[in-house]
Amino acid sequence: MSPAVVLVGVMGAGKSTVGQLLAERLGKPLRDTDDDIVATAGKPISDIFVDEGEDHFRALERAAVAKALDEHDGVLALGGGAILAPETRELLKGHRVVYLEVGLADAVGRVGLGVGRPLLAINPRATLKHLIDQRRPLYAEVATITVATDGRTPEDLAEEILKQLKTADLSPREAT
Ligand SMILES: Nc1ncnc2c1ncn2[C@@H]1O[C@H](COP(=O)(O)OP(=O)(O)O)[C@@H](O)[C@H]1O
Ligand SMILES: O=C(O)C1=C[C@@H](OP(=O)(O)O)[C@@H](O)[C@H](O)C1
Numbered sequence: 124m125s126p127a128v129v130l131v132g133v134m135g136a137g138k139s140t141v142g143q144l145l146a147e148r149l150g151k152p153l154r155d156t157d158d159d160i161v162a163t164a165g166k167p168i169s170d171i172f173v174d175e176g177e178d179h180f181r182a183l184e185r186a187a188v189a190k191a192l193d194e195h196d197g198v199l200a201l202g203g204g205a206i207l208a209p210e211t212r213e214l215l216k217g218h219r220v221v222y223l224e225v226g227l228a229d230a231v232g233r234v235g236l237g238v239g240r241p242l243l244a245i246n247p248r249a250t251l252k253h254l255i256d257q258r259r260p261l262y263a264e265v266a267t268i269t270v271a272t273d274g275r276t277p278e279d280l281a282e283e284i285l286k287q288l289k290t291a292d293l294s295p296r297e298a299t
């Protein structure tokens with residue numbers, strides 16, 4: 124089995140929100156790897172970061188993404204940092220991956236104080252700026268479709284992604 128589409132992008136890009144709409148439009152389930160990690164660990168992401176640290180969270184995340192890519196056939200939303208792992212970027216080859224691109228101002232407006240997102244606990248704006256700059260090339264590397272989200276509603280974005288998924292030339296990234 125293989126997801127119909129995988130969503131990547133930085134925190135606040137709208138992966139979980141647009142993913143839900145896409146799933147409804149496609150009549151398929153949404154899976155969000157952050158939810159899988161919370162279920163596996165039995166506690167919220169913020170608690171995992173505090174109790175076991177980010178490295179442990181990333182290990183859980185690598186496993187959650189690999190499992191979901193293998194067994195989910197609906198829409199798959201990843202956490203913003205999932206693409207940091209080279210293994211995960213490798214696994215994404217051959218999948219339809221949509222990069223939801225967001226600029227700093229819109230991302231800050233969307234995540235607010237960063238509640239529930241431990242990386243944004245201190246100075247969310249500066250952290251988001253750093254993460255957007257650092258990760259942009261990695262999102263671009265795994266993406267087969269890139270969609271700019273600034274100033275656009277989740278409904279509008281879901282429609283555009285559906286349209287793009289229907290066009291013939293957007294085959295999954297070739298596995299090497
Ligand atoms: N295109 C958008 N325009 C305005 N607000 C949005 C948009 N996409 C998501 N949001 C809001 O931004 C917040 C973060 O969205 P979320 O889907 O959780 O992002 P992600 O999963 O990429 O971190 C939510 O409150 C959501 O309602
Ligand atoms: O960017 C990141 O490193 C993270 C993004 C979060 O998911 P969202 O991108 O869905 O907010 C979540 O996985 C965790 O807080 C770490």
Ligand SMILES: [Mg+2]
Pocket residue numbers: 138139155157200201202
């Ligand atoms: Mg999310």
